[in-house]
């Protein structure tokens with residue numbers, strides 16, 4: 067018996083990295099997973115490995131966000147869980163951010179959270195049950211440099227999570243955020259963030275590098291029925307880097 071037996075979960079950004087590890091954990095706990103990602107080939111590969119369905123979609127495009135939910139309902143007839151992990155992890159100094167890039171990051175990292183959350187809450191509301199887990203970042207609390215639009219968008223994700231909790235609680239839907247610390251995902255390792263792991267490790271209570279699998283158990287708890295008295299919260303999962 068897994069704590070997600072018979073549950074259908076959408077995981078965005080699940081072609082690689084933290085989203086992929088979360089999708090794997092949810093399947094281990096009994097869920098059927100829909101892998102939604104901009105990277106269609108990566109989504110198809112992950113879905114094949116996980117025995118799930120893949121949807122190629124850009125979460126910052128309204129019709130694509132709706133397509134993720136519609137495909138899930140067509141294939142499985144229900145959606146119990148949304149884990150929204152899709153995001154761009156940029157590395158850009160404050161004085162090099164131009165407005166077009168700012169808009170791009172905010173559009174994918176914050177608008178996407180709104181669009182997929184709005185599409186999924188309708189069937190969840192009709193069913194009287196839902197679990198939304200939005201992936202934020204501890205960089206919001208740390209004010210991490212070289213990530214201006216990202217940090218601002220992740221603050222928005224935490225704010226939106228609280229609003230979802232407040233407005234959707236009466237329909238049996240919880241919404242929580244998980245805020246990872248720096249993690250050795252494909253995305254992070256492809257940027258200058260790859261050189262920050264030892265520095266950040268020195269700030270952590272637990273002295274080792276973080277991996278995508280370190281984030282998945284917290285998400286699986288919040289995605290399960292047993293987290294039913296927890297909503298509107300942000301769980302920081304970062305080896306004790308942020309401690310306030």
Ligand SMILES: NC(=O)c1ccc[n+]([C@@H]2O[C@H](COP(=O)([O-])OP(=O)(O)OC[C@H]3O[C@@H](n4cnc5c(N)ncnc54)[C@H](O)[C@@H]3O)[C@@H](O)[C@H]2O)c1
Pocket residue numbers: 078079080081082083084085102103104105108123124125126150151152153154155174178201202203204205245246247248249250251252253254
């Ligand atoms: N890696 C870290 O250090 C770290 C730290 C804190 C928070 N996070 C958060 O964890 C989540 C996963 O990050 P990661 O490090 O695994 O990243 P990653 O870059 O390895 O994976 C991100 C995935 O999202 C997909 N994606 C990007 N834009 C998309 C779009 N518009 N529509 C659909 N899919 C899209 C990518 O194709 C990719 O598969 C993100 O929300 C990120 O902000 C990461």
